[in-house]
Amino acid sequence: EQKSDRRQSCLLPVVAPPGADGAALLPPSTPVFFAVLKKRLVKLVVNFLFYFRTDEAEPIGALLLEHCRITKEEENVFSISFIEEPERKYCFECDSEEQCQEWIEALKRASYEFMRRSLIFYRNEIQKITGKDPLEQYGISEEARFQLGTRKQ
Amino acid sequence: MKLNERSVAHYATCDSPADHTGFLRKRVERHHHHGHHHHATSYQRRWFVLKGNLLFYFEERDSREPVGLVVLEGCTVELCEAAEEFAFAIRFDDAGARAYVLVADGQAAMEAWVKALSRASFDYMRLVVRELEKQLEEACKSLAACRKSPQRSCSSGRRRHLSNPALLPLQEKPPILENGYSTWGGGDDSLGVACPERDGGHAKPPPLPPRRRSAASGTAGSPAMPESPVPPETACFSKLHSWYGQEIATLRREWQERQKRGHP
Numbered sequence: 001e002q003k004s005d006r007r008q009s010c011l012l013p014v015v016a017p018p019g020a021d022g023a024a025l026l027p028p029s030t031p032v033f034f035a036v037l038k039k040r041l042v043k044l045v046v047n048f049l050f051y052f053r054t055d056e057a058e059p060i061g062a063l064l065l066e067h068c069r070i071t072k073e074e075e076n077v078f079s080i081s082f083i084e085e086p087e088r089k090y091c092f093e094c095d096s097e098e099q100c101q102e103w104i105e106a107l108k109r110a111s112y113e114f115m116r117r118s119l120i121f122y123r124n125e126i127q128k129i130t131g132k133d134p135l136e137q138y139g140i141s142e143e144a145r146f147q148l149g150t151r152k153q
Numbered sequence: 154m155k156l157n158e159r160s161v162a163h164y165a166t167c168d169s170p171a172d173h174t175g176f177l178r179k180r181v182e183r184h185h186h187h188g189h190h191h192h193a194t195s196y197q198r199r200w201f202v203l204k205g206n207l208l209f210y211f212e213e214r215d216s217r218e219p220v221g222l223v224v225l226e227g228c229t230v231e232l233c234e235a236a237e238e239f240a241f242a243i244r245f246d247d248a249g250a251r252a253y254v255l256v257a258d259g260q261a262a263m264e265a266w267v268k269a270l271s272r273a274s275f276d277y278m279r280l281v282v283r284e285l286e287k288q289l290e291e292a293c294k295s296l297a298a299c300r301k302s303p304q305r306s307c308s309s310g311r312r313r314h315l316s317n318p319a320l321l322p323l324q325e326k327p328p329i330l331e332n333g334y335s336t337w338g339g340g341d342d343s344l345g346v347a348c349p350e351r352d353g354g355h356a357k358p359p360p361l362p363p364r365r366r367s368a369a370s371g372t373a374g375s376p377a378m379p380e381s382p383v384p385p386e387t388a389c390f391s392k393l394h395s396w397y398g399q400e401i402a403t404l405r406r407e408w409q410e411r412q413k414r415g416h417p
Contacts, residue, residue, distance in 0.1 A: 043389075046206060046226055046275035050389050059389050061155030066164045066205075082160040112205030113169065115278045122285035129292040134285055140272065145172050 042092065047111050049080070063090065070107045076100050080107065120146060154396045162218040165202060165209040173203040173269035175262060179210065180235070180254035194236065196256060206275045208243075222397045223253060224390040230270040232263075239263040243270065250391035 041052040043059075047066060050059040067083045078100055079089035094100040108114070123146065126134045135141035178196035199210040199220070206226060209219040223243060233242040235254060241263060243253040257263035 045389060046224075048224070048389075048393075057388075058392060059154065062389070062393055063157050064161050064164065064207075067160065067167070067169070082157060082163070084159060084163045112207075112275060112278065115275075115282050116170075116205070119278070119282050119285060122282065122289050126285065126289050126292055129289075129296055134288050135281075138281060140281075143172070145170050
């Protein structure tokens with residue numbers, strides 16, 4: 001299911017002054033080397049992960065979740081990285097390990113590509129058992145994107 | 154607004170299957186200046202690529218990154234009464250969002266685009282996947298029932314399947330390939346999800362979801378839609394649309410100015 005309105009602490013790979021958004025988790029006197037842990041509202045909407053400053057209605061950023069990898073990091077932390085830049089990680093710290101696992105599971109299934117391949121898998125399995133193509137009722141069985149074993153066009 | 158635009162551009166141009174591509178003329182949306190009500194309508198020819206719920210458009214077919222992105226959520230696709238023939242529009246439930254007016258080369262092209270775009274939303278795909286998931290569970294159950302009482306003839310009528318060892322893997326849980334990442338090595342294999350243990354629904358196929366008209370008041374009476382749209386989030390997408398177009402336009406202007414000044 002969609003996870004929305006979950007408050008997450010977000011470690012962004014960007015240097016910012018502590019306390020700039022009023023919600024930094026480090027005291028202002030702490031030297032900043034790489035980034036500041038910033039509290040963000042993080043919302044998963046279809047295959048996008050939006051993030052907001054707390055109590056703001058408009059997002060300040062988004063991540064398209066296609067061709068990405070979700071990785072469990074240290075305790076309560078997961079990261080998102082992308083194929084063309086695998087060493088760059090967007091890290092997120094959760095309030096609990098359980099919450100961390102929930103997010104990982106949700107994000108792993110968040111892409112359109114994941115759904116497409118689920119559909120092809122189910123179609124294939126149903127056809128093996130029943131001998132019938134379940135997509136015919138939708139009139140989409142001939143579309144190139146749903147063909148079994150098709151990877152490239 | 155930040156976006157992982159390198160990843161977006163990569164996804165737009167990589168070889169993952171595109172659901173539809175082609176040239177379309179896109180109406181240029183001009184800002185309404187104060188006191189200036191009349192302006193000529195103009196169109197720009199762009200190369201459009203539909204991947205999933207994302208409609209990218211490029212200046213040229215071989216451009217390396219898109220100049221625009223439209224997220225097809227919370228929108229309707231309809232023919233429109235433009236001065237141009239073969240015109241259709243993508244309109245959003247979010248009142249503040251701009252519409253996209255597109256013109257195809259001919260009747261067939263227009264119909265193909267409208268059909269492809271109407272089916273592009275994440276919700277539609279999710280609906281179909283969930284329905285197939287249920288159907289697979291039902292099929293597994295029938296299969297298990299047939300196996301328990303081999304005298305009883307199975308509804309599928311194909312006894313060959315009952316002893317087919319290829320069906321056994323359904324009981325296992327192969328690794329799940331997430332988000333398209335695992336295929337980067339080039340291997341192609343099926344997605345592994347076992348028959349779900351939980352209660353399945355009915356095997357009755359739902360009709361195609363109707364185009365959503367009003368997000369705020371819920372769906373237009375289709376019992377098959379299990380969820381209502383998410384109106385607040387469509388505002389996020391319209392912000393993303395306008396940001397993306399502006400950002401790319403700014404970067405290109407800067408690049409062009411540097412070129413004029415003779416910088417490398």
